[in-house]
Amino acid sequence: METCASCGTALGAGRFCTHCGQRVDAPTPPAGGGPEHTAVLELDDWRTGTAERPAVSGATAPRGVGAVPPPLPPVPSYDPAGVDAPRFPLFADQVEPGTLAPPPPDHPSDRGRRPAWLPWAVGGAVLLIVAVLGGVLLGGGDDDKQAPDATSSRPAGSTQPKPAGKPTPSHSAAAGESGDVARYATVQVPATAPPNQDVSGNMVRYEGRNMLDGVADTCWRMTGDGTGREITVTLDRPTTLTQVGMINGYAKSAVGAGGGTLDWYHGNRRIMAVEWSFDDGSSYSQTLEDTEAMQTIDIDPVTTRTVTIRLVSVSAPGTGRAARNNTAISDLTLVGTPA
Incomplete structure (x- = not known):
């Protein structure tokens, strides 16, 4: 047979038509029939046949073979502009829109916790205050405020200075009245x-x-030796x-914080000799004793407006807790009659 009985295509060396797959020696199909009505012999096992066959529809598929399933729908492409649009299938890495979570609250134990350095700072401040007060109370103070009932070291029988208030600018000596x-x-x-400051914290001026x-327990003083x-x-x-x-x-003494007596008279320097000079050129020398009492000398009557006191001799500082390198005078007395 030179041509296929089914489709008329020239046949080759095989047992099947290369165009329609019809077996060469198969019976000729009835008139008006098409390839879809071609009977398949049981001996024609399409699974073992080697001839090429065209694709067949589901209606003409060989026995035992189901219809070819339709193709899967295309996977939608990723659109960068639509980041928030839903994707199919949904992935676990998709981030839901929303606000960031607030920071975790402070631990309850941290709210009332004090800085670690605070106790050290407070301790250092307390130690500094104690050191300063201790230095003042135990003799570091420059003066000691005398209590009303404190006893001084004035010798028995010495003359006590008569208290007198500080004058105001309106005060003046009355003419003709001696004093x-x-x-x-x-x-x-x-x-x-x-x-x-004294040991009680009161300010003391010199x-x-x-x-x-006219008050004995106040004084003028200068630092060092006032000789000359x-x-x-x-x-x-x-x-x-x-x-x-x-x-x-400095005619003052009092009981210190430690219980001992602070003798400021013997602790500071004392004036041992002076020279008094007046406007007329006259002068008088005075030698002074080691006593807190007022020491005076009588002079010939001299009318003057100024009195110059030269410190001829000054003692060395005292010893002990009250020792101070200061030259001091507590009070002066000038007795006369204003013109």
């Missing part, structure tokens, strides 16, 4: 020690006017003087 005119005067001193207030220095007192008006004198040291 102590020192509290109405003004004074110039060679130097003044800086103010300090200005020159303390020599004119001069003090100038200017009276309120020309006055005829007949007596001069001084308390030649």
Whole structure:
């Protein structure tokens, strides 16, 4: 047979038509029949046949073979512009839109916790305060405030200075009335020690006017040895003087914090000799004793407006807790009659 009985295609060397797959020696199909009505012999096993066959529809598929399933729908492509659009299938890595979670709250134990350095800072401050107060209370203070009932070391029988308040600028010595005119005067001193605190924390000043207030436990003082220095007192008006004198040291003592007596008179330097000079050129020397009492000398009546006091001799500082390298005078007295 030269051509296929089914489709008329020229046959080759095989047993099947290369165009329609019809067996060469198969019976000729009835007239009007098509390939879809071609019977398949049981001996024609399509699974073992080697001839090429065209694809067949589901209606003409060989026995035992199901219809070819339709193709899967295309997977939608990824659109970068639509990041938030749903994807199919959904993936676990897709991030749901929303706000960030708030930070975790503080641990309850951290809310009331104090900084680790705070106890050390408080301890250091307390130690500093204790050191300062201890130094002052145990003798570091420059002065000790005398209690009202404290006893001093004045010798028995010595003359006590008569208290007198500080004068105001309106006070002046009455003409013709004899008396102590020192509290109405003004004074110039060679130097003044800086103010300090006593062991009770009270401020103590050592200005020159303390020599004119009539109070023994206040004083003028200067730092160091005052030998050769001069003090100038200017009276309120020309006055005829007949007596001069001084308390030649810091006449004050009190009981310290440790229970011992702080003797400021012997702790500071004391004036041992002075020279008194007046406007007429006259002068008088005075040697002073080791006593806290007022020491005076009588002079010939001299009318003057100024009195110059030269410190001829000054003692060394004392010893012990009250020792201070200061030259001190507690009070002056100038007795006379204003003109």
